[in-house]
Amino acid sequence: MKKILMVSSEAVPYIKTGGLADVAGSLPRYIKREEYDVRVILPKYACMDQCFLPELHFVCHFYVNLNWRKQYAGILKSEYKGVTYYFVDNEFYFAGNSPYNNIYEDVEKFAFFSKAVLMALPYIDFCPDVIHCNDWQTGLVPVFLKTEFYQDNYYIGIKTIFSIHNMKFQGRWNVRDIMDITGLPAGIFTADKLESYGEANYLKGGCVYADIIATVSPSYAADITTPEGGEGLDGLMSARRDSLYGIVNGIDTDDFNPMTDAAMAEHFSVKDAVKGKKENKRALQQSVGLPVKEDVFLIGMVSRLTEQKGFDLLAYVLEEMLTTMRVQFVVLGTGEYRFEEMLQYFQKKYPDKLSAYIGYSEEKAHQIYASCDAFLMPSLFEPCGLSQMIAMRYGTIPIVRETGGLKDTVEPYNEFENKGTGFSFEAYNAHDMLYVIRYAYRVFKEQKKQWEAIMKRAMEQDFSWNASAIKYEKLYDTLIEK
Numbered sequence: 001m002k003k004i005l006m007v008s009s010e011a012v013p014y015i016k017t018g019g020l021a022d023v024a025g026s027l028p029r030y031i032k033r034e035e036y037d038v039r040v041i042l043p044k045y046a047c048m049d050q051c052f053l054p055e056l057h058f059v060c061h062f063y064v065n066l067n068w069r070k071q072y073a074g075i076l077k078s079e080y081k082g083v084t085y086y087f088v089d090n091e092f093y094f095a096g097n098s099p100y101n102n103i104y105e106d107v108e109k110f111a112f113f114s115k116a117v118l119m120a121l122p123y124i125d126f127c128p129d130v131i132h133c134n135d136w137q138t139g140l141v142p143v144f145l146k147t148e149f150y151q152d153n154y155y156i157g158i159k160t161i162f163s164i165h166n167m168k169f170q171g172r173w174n175v176r177d178i179m180d181i182t183g184l185p186a187g188i189f190t191a192d193k194l195e196s197y198g199e200a201n202y203l204k205g206g207c208v209y210a211d212i213i214a215t216v217s218p219s220y221a222a223d224i225t226t227p228e229g230g231e232g233l234d235g236l237m238s239a240r241r242d243s244l245y246g247i248v249n250g251i252d253t254d255d256f257n258p259m260t261d262a263a264m265a266e267h268f269s270v271k272d273a274v275k276g277k278k279e280n281k282r283a284l285q286q287s288v289g290l291p292v293k294e295d296v297f298l299i300g301m302v303s304r305l306t307e308q309k310g311f312d313l314l315a316y317v318l319e320e321m322l323t324t325m326r327v328q329f330v331v332l333g334t335g336e337y338r339f340e341e342m343l344q345y346f347q348k349k350y351p352d353k354l355s356a357y358i359g360y361s362e363e364k365a366h367q368i369y370a371s372c373d374a375f376l377m378p379s380l381f382e383p384c385g386l387s388q389m390i391a392m393r394y395g396t397i398p399i400v401r402e403t404g405g406l407k408d409t410v411e412p413y414n415e416f417e418n419k420g421t422g423f424s425f426e427a428y429n430a431h432d433m434l435y436v437i438r439y440a441y442r443v444f445k446e447q448k449k450q451w452e453a454i455m456k457r458a459m460e461q462d463f464s465w466n467a468s469a470i471k472y473e474k475l476y477d478t479l480i481e482k
Contacts, residue, residue, distance in 0.1 A: 002480055004031070004038040005128040007117050009110065009137035011040055013080065014087075015048050015099055019249065019386050020135055020165045023216070026252050028083045030469035036476065039126060041117055043109075044076060044087035046095045052078065056087060060123045064116050066108070067183030073116040075124060086124060088116045106137070107173045107202065108181045114140035118149055127154065129480045132161045136171030139206030140182065143194070146209050147184060159479040162210035164203070166383050167224050167231045168308070171202030197232060207236055211479055213244045214472075216384035217405035221246030229381060245475060248408055249384045250465030256369070256390045258459075263366035270459045273395045274452055277371065284371035288355035290328050297327045297441050300372030300396065302365045302387055305335025305343070305358075310378030310401065315342055316430035322346065322353045325441060329354045330368055332361065370394040374440055378425075378433045382406045388422070392458035397451075398422035399440055401433070409463070413443070413454055421458040 010016055012025030028038040044056070056076040064071045074089035088094075093109040100106055118141065121127055133141045142160040149155040175189045178200035189195045194205045207213050215221045221244050223229030225237045237244060254260075258276070259267050265283030268276020278294060285292045303309045321327055331343055331354070343356035357364060369375070375391035377400045384405030388398040392410075400406040402424045413420035425436040444451050 002036045002130075002476060003126065003128040004028075004036055004130050004132060004476055005117075005121075005126065006038060006040045006132045006134070007114075007138045007141055008040065008042050008134045009113070010099055011042050011085070013049065014042065014052055014085070015045055017099060019384065022252070022386060023163075023165065023249055024134060026250065026465055027469060027472065029081055030250070030465035031473060032469075033082065036473065039084040039086065039128075041086040041088065041120070043094045043099070043113055044074075044089040045099050046091070047097050047099060055079075059086070062119060062123060064112055064119055065183070066112055066115065066181060071112055073112075073119070075120050077124075086120065088113055088120065090116075103171070103173060104177070107171060107178060110137040110171070110202070111140055111178075111181050114138055115144050115148075117141055118144055118155070122154055128158060130159050130161060130476050132163065132476075133206055133210065134163045135165050136169055136203035136206065138162075139171060139202035139204070141206070142209035142211075143184070143188070143205040147188065159212075159482070160210045161212045161214055161475060161479070162206040164207075164213065164215040164224070164383070167203075167215075167229065167233070168381075170196075170204065170231065170233075172196065172199040175200045201233075204233055204236065207233065207240065211243070211482075212475060213237075213240055214475065215244070215246050217248045217408045218246035219407045220381075220383045220404040223381065223404055245471075247468055247471045247475075248405055249386060250468045251386055251389050251393065251463050253393070253464045256366070256393050258370060258394045261366055261370060263363045264370045265367075270395075270456055273455055273459060277373075277395055277455075280367070280371035281373070284330065284367050285328070287367070288330055288357070289351070290330070290355055291352050293328075295326070295445075297325065297374065297444050298372045299327060299329050299374045299376050299399075299437075300368040300391070301329070301331045301333070301376050302368055303331075303333045303335075303377070305333050305339035307336070308380050309335075310380060310428075310433070311335070311339040311342075313378045313428070313430040313433050314376075315339070317434045318342075318346060321434065321437065322350045325438070326445075327353065327441070329356075330372065331355070332357045332359075332364055332368055334358055334360065369396055372396045373444055374399050374423075374437075376437070377401070377406060379403060379406060380428055385409070389461075389463040392421060392461055393463065395455040395459045397440065397454055397458060399433075399437055400424050401428065402426045409461075413440075415443070415447075415450065418450065418453060419457075420454060421461060422454070
């Protein structure tokens with residue numbers, strides 16, 4: 001039995017702030033259980049979903065030395081859908097109402113977590129063949145493994161994969177403080193290791209010391225080797241190109257299922273999607289206070305309200321769309337204050353055209369995915385993206401910018417060959433986006449049969465974790481067999 005330990009700062013169902021939690025909580029369930037023993041370890045946050053606390057059982061405790069610091073680490077254990085989860089407990093580091101705080105607090109918090117993960121292995125009697133780390137919060141795991149732990153016989157032979165879910169977030173802080181926190185020698189903080197532009201960089205450390213680097217789509221793997229997408233580390237990514245892999249994330253097809261989703265007004269399959277979507281569209285319009293109009297082009301967005309997600313493009317042309325097109329928008333999310341204000345302004349000005357929910361509701365998100373005609377994702381960059389895949393599962397047609405995972409998962413509509421699962425534009429330009437939205441609008445209004453064919457093709461795509469899991473199994477095997 002091959003042993004895999006997935007290390008993550010969040011995982012569903014216990015704690016979630018973004019797509020990383022979906023990956024860490026879903027992927028282990030799809031790896032072949034007869035061949036792989038996959039377990040997950042994450043922090044035990046005070047803000048974790050309280051309903052799971054009775055299911056956590058104490059395993060052991062020990063003390064972690066972080067340079068001159070000596071910190072308690074408790075290990076708790078639970079099981080969810082057949083997967084074993086471990087939790088690192090420390091009330092000093094993991095208190096508060098959010099898993100992430102200020103960066104100067106988080107660099108110490110996750111240095112502790114990374115070292116505690118390695119120290120926990122003998123106590124939990126689980127010596128993995130591969131440790132699969134995720135994002136900068138776990139970047140020090142490969143560093144500690146190959147520096148402080150490399151002479152300990154217990155850890156010899158353990159291999160590491162470091163997955164990048166978003167290159168933009170790197171865990172950077174000044175070198176002197178990180179040396180003081182970690183106790184790592186000065187020789188680690190050089191330009192070919194942890195130092196980057198005068199700072200210590202956890203993500204860079206993970207990339208330098210891991211045996212394999214993975215990211216969440218083939219196109220994003222290529223993007224991060226370029227100055228435009230590499231966020232300052234394109235040289236390192238290019239140098240490690242032979243060890244860099246891109247695997248598209250999957251979605252939980254049980255949670256996002258148009259035939260069983262409890263949030264929907266009416267369930268439907270590919271065969272009756274046209275009728276089913278009409279009923280859900282009517283219900284969504286009623287619930288968000290928009291006029292119930294079957295022929296209006298209903299566009300949904302479930303997103304962080306940031307520039308990365310393309311809201312600066314939307315700001316340029318939103319009023320033009322609301323005043324010149326027969327459209328409605330339903331937007332769900334939180335983010336930058338200026339974009340929240342923009343949406344609230346247009347909601348007041350055009351209450352029959354736009355509904356904005358500043359916040360998050362899982363039920364409302366499902367309703368938007370299931371009920372809208374189109375789903376807009378004009379991202380500046382998108383490592384993978386889950387929303388476009390979820391939308392297609394419900395026959396809601398994605399309109400995306402061709403970047404990262406959006407490019408890998410959405411096939412642009414070709415009216416001459418009657419192919420494609422969505423609409424896309426290449427340049428990061430508001431009027432290029434508007435042109436494609438207008439094109440999708442025309443197909444929706446004037447070419448109903450073609451639109452229904454796009455819906456059918458989109459719903460027939462397989463975005464389950466099954467295909468991705470097979471690729472991760474091959475990566476694990478590649479390392480284990482070395």
